[in-house]
Amino acid sequence: GNSVTQMEGPVTLSEEAFLTINCTYTATGYPSLFWYVQYPGEGLQLLLKATKADDKGSNKGFEATYRKETTSFHLEKGSVQVSDSAVYFCALIRGGSEKLVFGKGMKLTVNP
Amino acid sequence: NAGVTQTPKFQVLKTGQSMTLQCAQDMNHEYMSWYRQDPGMGLRLIHYSVGAGITDQGEVPNGYNVSRSTTEDFPLRLLSAAPSQTSVYFCASSYIRTGGGNTIYFGEGSWLTVV
Numbered sequence: 001g002n003s004v005t006q007m008e009g010p011v012t013l014s015e016e017a018f019l020t021i022n023c024t025y026t027a028t029g030y031p032s033l034f035w036y037v038q039y040p041g042e043g044l045q046l047l048l049k050a051t052k053a054d055d056k057g058s059n060k061g062f063e064a065t066y067r068k069e070t071t072s073f074h075l076e077k078g079s080v081q082v083s084d085s086a087v088y089f090c091a092l093i094r095g096g097s098e099k100l101v102f103g104k105g106m107k108l109t110v111n112p
Numbered sequence: 113n114a115g116v117t118q119t120p121k122f123q124v125l126k127t128g129q130s131m132t133l134q135c136a137q138d139m140n141h142e143y144m145s146w147y148r149q150d151p152g153m154g155l156r157l158i159h160y161s162v163g164a165g166i167t168d169q170g171e172v173p174n175g176y177n178v179s180r181s182t183t184e185d186f187p188l189r190l191l192s193a194a195p196s197q198t199s200v201y202f203c204a205s206s207y208i209r210t211g212g213g214n215t216i217y218f219g220e221g222s223w224l225t226v227v
Contacts, residue, residue, distance in 0.1 A: 008152070036218075043202060043220035044155075089154060093214070098143040098162070098206055099170070100216055102154040 002027045006090040006103035013080055013110050021075040021106055023064075023090035031092040033057075033066055033073040034100070038087040047075075047088070080110045115139065118203050118219035125193040125226045133188040133222050135203030141217075142208045144186040148172065148199040149221075155202065161186055162208060193226045200224070 006023040013019060025031065035047040035057070048057030053068035064075045073090060090103040119134045137144065145160035147170075157170030161180040175197060177189040186205075190197060200223050206216040 004154075032214075044218040046215055046217075049215070093216075098208055098214065098216070099145070099157055099160065100147075100155070100204070102147075102156075104152055104154040 002031070002092060002094050002101045004090050004092055004101055004103035006088075007106050008104050009106040009108065011106060011108050013108070015082055015110055015112050016079045017110075019075070019077040019080045019084075019108070021088055021090070021108075023073045023075065023103060025071050025073065025090075025092050027071075027092055027094050027101075029095040030068075031094050033064070034091045034093070035062070035064055035073070035075050036089040036091060036102075038089070038105075040086070044089070080108075082110045082112055084108065085110045116203055116205055116217050116219040118201075118222050120222060121220065122223045123225070125190070125224065127193060127195060127226060129193050130189065130191050131193065132190075133201055133203075133224070135186045135188065135219060136184050137186075137203075137205040137217070138184065139205065139207075139217070140183060141205035142183070143214075143216075144180065144203065144205045145170070146176070146178065146186070146188045147202045147204065149202060150199050158188065158201075190224075195226045198224060198226045 032051045034049045036044045037047045048059045050057045050066035056065045089105045146158040147155040159178040161167045203219040206214045
């Protein structure tokens with residue numbers, strides 16, 4: 001079946017540290033891949049996405065590259081800020097479906 | 113710019129009570145869905161709909177009913193609330209397009225506590 005495995009955390013970093021959140025997937029066909037972010041007390045927002053192999057999604061200084069050979073979509077940011085404190089979810093949609101399959105989420109806290 | 117609107121945002125229920133979580137979208141999206149979010153579990157699909165009059169079960173449908181009488185609305189009903197249904201509920205919608213990659217829009221969530 002389709003599944004997403006991601007780092008679960010929680011993770012605490014200092015401001016300006018480098019961030020990597022690992023995400024790997026199992027899926028039939030060619031899924032689209034997503035990172036969603038949930039700030040404290042809020043709903044989910046799409047952070048970035050990639051729809052085919054070698055695509056790079058980017059937004060707000062975050063990047064992730066769709067790696068078909070390693071079935072991965074790791075999220076990176078070179079210098080985190082306190083405002084990046086949130087829960088991050090990796091997710092996929094299998095081709096031909098609209099159903100999102102989520103990882104378990106990772107809580108990030110960034111301290112000044 | 114309403115997007116996906118969920119009500120109520122917070123609700124406390126007693127075991128056995130019934131209630132309806134409302135969801136409305138103003139983007140003319142064909143696809144609508146309900147997820148629940150639990151600690152350490154990520155988000156799990158409860159029910160979904162690909163258009164008015166069409167609904168289907170997701171991963172965790174037990175204890176919930178849905179209907180889709182219009183394109184805009186997709187209410188989620190808890191018939192007899194149980195403490196196991198304490199969770200955060202998210203409604204989501206999107207267009208249906210071949211090739212995938214559609215952006216799915218989420219509501220702000222409904223925090224439900226069953227005591």
